Amino acid sequence: MPKTINRWWDKTMQLVFFKSGKAGIIMEHSMNDGMMIARVLEETMGKLEKPNFLQELAIIDQGSYRNTPSFKRIMFQLDDHMNFNLSDCLFDYTRMSDDQDVNTLEFTDFGAKDVKKMGFAPDTFIQMAIQLAQKKLTGLNAPTYEVCQVRCFRFGRTAAIRSCSENTAAWVDMMIKGENADKKECF
Numbered sequence: 001m002p003k004t005i006n007r008w009w010d011k012t013m014q015l016v017f018f019k020s021g022k023a024g025i026i027m028e029h030s031m032n033d034g035m036m037i038a039r040v041l042e043e044t045m046g047k048l049e050k051p052n053f054l055q056e057l058a059i060i061d062q063g064s065y066r067n068t069p070s071f072k073r074i075m076f077q078l079d080d081h082m083n084f085n086l087s088d089c090l091f092d093y094t095r096m097s098d099d100q101d102v103n104t105l106e107f108t109d110f111g112a113k114d115v116k117k118m119g120f121a122p123d124t125f126i127q128m129a130i131q132l133a134q135k136k137l138t139g140l141n142a143p144t145y146e147v148c149q150v151r152c153f154r155f156g157r158t159a160a161i162r163s164c165s166e167n168t169a170a171w172v173d174m175m176i177k178g179e180n181a182d183k184k185e186c187f
Contacts, residue, residue, distance in 0.1 A: 005093075013037050127163050132172050141169040 014026040027037050047053055078086070112122040123146075130144045143164035 005090075013040070128168065128171065131164060131168055132175055135172045135176060141172060 012028060016024045016026060018024075025037075025041065115122045115125045127144050127146055131141065134140065134142045134144075141164055146161040146163045
């Protein structure tokens with residue numbers, strides 16, 4: 001059985017905890033704004049970091065929610081045709097999952113604080129690094145996805161800015177060619 005069969009891909013947010021103590025989040029935000037989920041996580045992390053978090057949790061544990069109905073397991077009656085279709089889907093899912101490779105790199109040489117000390121916004125730094133890597137890998141300039149928050153405006157939501165411009169392309173080209181101009185100034 002694939003390792004990811006216990007994920008609910010139709011749910012907005014899932015917290016995933018590993019035996020090692022590490023945790024992650026799976027978020028599907030096509031039906032709503034990702035900033036809402038980010039706010040939930042910020043609030044949650046803020047509460048977890050409070051020194052009296054466990055005491056507050058104990059008080060909540062004594063609350064009135066205990067009178068809420070308990071969950072009841074639903075048993076489905078599936079015919080042979082439905083079982084065949086589910087098995088077929090599981091086979092396809094397993095094949096596609098097994099065909100995925102994920103590699104991660106934990107970069108610890110420097111971080112956001114160091115980038116800020118250099119006078120750059122960390123997000124800008126990363127966007128330019130992505131554009132530089134794209135050009136080195138493919139020989140092409142390409143826009144990167146950049147979130148723009150417009151929720152404060154009427155009917156606003158999160159939008160995207162395509163961050164590749166003539167100026168960013170010129171900087172990328174200068175970095176690749178190794179021109180002796182002041183690269184920090186051009187950045």
